Amino acid sequence: MSAVGSDVPRVDGNAKVSGSAQYTADIELPGMLHAKALRSPHPHAKLVSVDVSKAAALPGVIAVVTRDDLEGLNPYYGAVVEDQPVLAMERVRCVGDVVAAVAAEEREIAEEAVELIEVEYEPLPAVFDVVEAAAPEAPIIHEERFETQAAIFREQLNLNAGGNVCSVFRAGDGDVDAGFAEADGIFENTYRMPPVQHGHIEPHVATAVWESPNRLVVHTPCQNAVGLQEQLARIFNLPESGVRVVVPHVGGGYGGKTHARLEPVTALLARKAGRPVQWVLTREEVFLTGRRYGGFVRMKTGFKRDGSLVAREVEVFYDLGAYALSGPANAKTGSYVASGPYRVPNRRLTTYAVYTNLPPAGPYRGVGVPHVAWAYESEMDRIARHLRMDPLELRLKNLLQEGDIFVTGESLVSVGISDCLRQAAAGIGWRGREEQADGATEGSLRRGKGLAVIMKSTTTPTASAASVRLNGDGSVMLLTSSTEMGQGVRTCLAQIVAEGLGFPVERVTVSAPDTDVTPYDKSTSSSRTTFHMGNAALRAAEEVRDQLLEAGARALEVDKADLELAATGVSVRGVPDRSLTIPQLLRVKYGDAVGSIFGSCNFQVKGGLDPKTGKGKAAAFWFFAACAAEVEVDAETGKVRVLDIATSVDVGKAINPLQCWLQNEGSMLEALGAAFFEEMVFEQGQPVNGTLLEYMLPSMEDHPERFQSLLVETPHPDGPFGAKGAGEAVIPAVAPAIGNAVANALGGVNITELPLRPERIVAALAERAAGASRDK
Amino acid sequence: MRNFDLLEPKTVDEACRMLDAGEDVRPVSGGTALLILVKQGLLRPQVLVNLKKLEGTNAITRDGAGAVRIEAMATIHEVETSPVVREHLPVLAAACHQVANIRIRHLATIGGNLAHGDHQSDPPGVLVALDAEVELSGTRGTRAMKVTDFLLGTYETALETGEMVTAVTVPPVRGRLVGDYLKFTTGSSEERPCAGITALVRLEDDRPVEARLAVGAVAARPLLLCETDPTEGALQRMAEHAADEMDAIPDLRGSAEYKRHLVRVLGCRALAAAWKEACP
């Protein structure tokens, strides 16, 4: 192997660093208009009337759209539940809901026009807290229920749970009550995680143009070109082939660009205007458009004196905001791992996806897992402290092993989790039990180390299709709908195709998604691309390779097995001068040295869970990660400094080790922000810190002093070259590792609510001091 | 963002005349604060007067008596890296170095920073501790006042219509100042300060004769406390006093109570460090 396993430089790196890469907002179409939306200032209100006459009369305004323009279309869309109107219909459900939109010759005119729109609202009672929203007496946010179009979701989710609970998912096994009865100790705690921003530097943006009444072309930095194509086709009553979605370079996604966000409105405006329309959201609008689910976790754990877990009951509430997007599916993803990557014989795990009157959330790297990992890994350290056990030992004792039957009933393969944990712990010099002893202190500074492990599924069942095209000059094109959004998928897929053909990587070009050209893909999400699209690309490449070898075998009159394929062409093994170049092979195949050789594959993984029992096959592959961190806490100010942090991921096979490092380093820093300070704050549904001035993202200055990205390679039998997904792996592990390090630094002061803001730490210390003096 | 006219005067007089034209006229220097307000629609100026191109308005000099004069258009980066500031007012260089990030520091000016009047800033507290003055020029002439009198509250300054900040001057220091600026953030390290503490001890003939504690970013205006009989105990009381005195503004960075707590803790630390430097 040469291409796979080496640190091939990023194929898109140069264009991005030099600034020559074209992003959606760089597109300028002739006659293009600019869009601006009028957004609801109310978190929940009846939409009484919308009067756009003054706005429409403003010179330079070409089109204004409202709910009236959805006549004859399918006004509601959604990945799982069709609950989101293209434009507010009978009511608005969150601050920022789009009520009307304007397309004008200039952005400034559109902005001015929006201010001329007159709207009458009738405010309705609203609910913001996820637990309150789930209660039966909460104001109902969606009176109507909408049928999902996607068959796999209908079959695999429990929708229509009632009230604001959009969906419920249950997993479990054993006898939970009996488990608690035999426990030597029982812990019960609640944990909270706030909504956070994805923080993609490129905002949501789309350009739409109708080439004819039956032909819509949309450019957008979407992680899911095909899914968007399907949704737009449904809204506008077009065949899928009537919608072309093109994905230019993408300035970050992190899950935030997986679903239709502003594309339907942009297309509607372009349709009414009869001209191309571009809509670039401002950062303030991005804050109203997508985010990570806030979460509330109730966790009860029964354990034996020797540290073995015997029972666990978990309830998780994910705050969807006003619309579901893929929330029910993501809440399912959280359910079966809610007891962690541990052997727990008796468990009852329930997740609820709940509507609130906050702006919609949607998938964010790790989807449902960070919430539960924050809870179960904090619990593990509490149990270790209680039992005076080494937190590392306690985890190793309970961790899942190769071949274990998981709560979903499936047998686990490629389980490198213990290795991940050992490696990460060793990476920061873990010393065993003494890490929970009262540490040495220097003035107000306290040091501590913490560990965390996680597991996550990839969305299943799904499919990915790819085509490989070999040109007459021996160059190769991979046609794929996978989106390059910074994670390095183009480079990785180029390596896989090159390896499959025996060509150097430079020969391979990987397309951007363009639904006119590139075949089906479920989406670039769920850490699934290397595995699924990698498999499809590899098999497509092998099909090309086979055709070349077949042509060679015919012309050279040898057996296929005696031939080898290289960049120069085909030659008889050991007899290099008996060879044929690529043009010669084309001539053999087609009688003339012109044309292309195609290979293609639709790679499919079957499975899924029965929503009644929670059993089945949850994942095409599982991935595992660990994080270990050492921190220094200033006990007087509550400020934490991360001295050392190590992540370890079981990637199956590192197709590109350098990219794995970069991915894990980026994940670590992203998760660090959410661990320490990121939090979207709302007051009565109004954003309090909805700008990047008030909502800070981590900068390079926040990078820990030392970082190591460690890899475990437990080959997966179904992965291309044994590879599994790794994209999201580090994200859920970071906050609990840091939280445990802080708790250890402070002698067991646990903070249950993220982020670990300095004031929270000071308050927790003060509370403990007050408790200690009360006890005296 | 609304459109506006951009005027580019060559001289301060010309600029002041332009600024005097009315409420809808705003001066702009680095634009780092102003353009955000305009983009967010919080300010809607018809005319912006660009001060950045005024000639000779970014020099940083020291006169024979030891007074340091920083022209208003000097960027935060120029202040931070100026040899004069580094040698004679290292605490100001240190504070400027901690403003935002390198990109902002290259654009933002010291004049704009003061004129903006945002209490969550680093330089104002240090300038108050250094007893600095601002120089204001307008169509009615030039006046000077203490920075502490200039800053009236959050986004409130003594600037009148048609006036601009033209310079900041730090008077000569009798003896020698030791001490440092301590910036505390609760979020990202590039965040605006939750508290900015300046602790200075003035020495004459190597004897500590005065201690100063200035607290910025916590209340609407920087607080300055001076102690002319500095002892370790007195310094401790200074920090306590400052904490009690502060009218701390609660926000997402912390409650008022937490911020006062910070003033106590960090005030003590900063003064202790200055004292240690003064009496090693």
Ligand SMILES: Cc1cc2nc3c(=O)[nH]c(=O)nc-3n(C[C@H](O)[C@H](O)[C@H](O)COP(=O)(O)OP(=O)(O)OC[C@H]3O[C@@H](n4cnc5c(N)ncnc54)[C@H](O)[C@@H]3O)c2cc1C
């Ligand atoms: C991302 C970011 C992070 C920041 N972080 C920090 C930080 O950590 N610490 C900190 O201290 N500050 C911070 N700031 C604030 C920054 O220091 C100020 O924005 C800057 O100093 C303002 O200077 P300017 O020249 O850009 O002013 P401008 O934006 O040009 O103007 C600001 C205001 O002052 C007026 N004005 C400008 N110049 C004059 C003048 N000469 N006379 C009269 N009025 C004038 C303008 O009309 C406007 O009202 C941050 C800003 C940003 C954008």
